[in-house]
Amino acid sequence: MTKESATAPSVRRSWLELGPRARVAFAALYVGVMLCVVVSAQFRPDRVFGFQMFNESSTMNIHLFRRVRSTKRLVPIVNGEFLDATHGAPRLFRWTERVHDPTLGKLDQPTHAKYGLEGQLFRLGLALDDFVAWMPNGFDTVGLVAVVETLKNGRNPSVVRLQSVRR
Numbered sequence: 001m002t003k004e005s006a007t008a009p010s011v012r013r014s015w016l017e018l019g020p021r022a023r024v025a026f027a028a029l030y031v032g033v034m035l036c037v038v039v040s041a042q043f044r045p046d047r048v049f050g051f052q053m054f055n056e057s058s059t060m061n062i063h064l065f066r067r068v069r070s071t072k073r074l075v076p077i078v079n080g081e082f083l084d085a086t087h088g089a090p091r092l093f094r095w096t097e098r099v100h101d102p103t104l105g106k107l108d109q110p111t112h113a114k115y116g117l118e119g120q121l122f123r124l125g126l127a128l129d130d131f132v133a134w135m136p137n138g139f140d141t142v143g144l145v146a147v148v149e150t151l152k153n154g155r156n157p158s159v160v161r162l163q164s165v166r167r
Helices: 003-007 020-043 117-134
Strands: 059-068 074-076 081-086 089-094 141-151 158-163
Touching (some): 059 117
Antiparallel strands (some): 059 074
């Protein structure tokens, strides 16, 4: 060993090289954040990062309708497709153009609510808003309405009605 290397201070090679106290602080911070995420999962609609031992056995049947300017009634969307016109130029819109989720993409047929009924209804509400926001302005459709027949864990069936934000 030379005289120079014995007296030279040690230099960190990377900012990721932490000292012992910093490692303990980082580990405590990491465990604290993960604990907060897991505990708060029960308060979120989709329960992301939460623990659920058994899968919920819920089903949902989504029926889509569109709210149009020209009439006061709701117009059903058949097979997830509808023609809409702006200034005489019709355009075909498809639900699956924008919504790629296999559960939310199945319309007019009962399907298993994979991530729980509340989570799927939350995602469906977001999908309705996104679809309407994606549509160009000037079309006759001003909003979408989903009428969802739900069955949660074998209990009595119910109907939930979700509406998109109006344009």
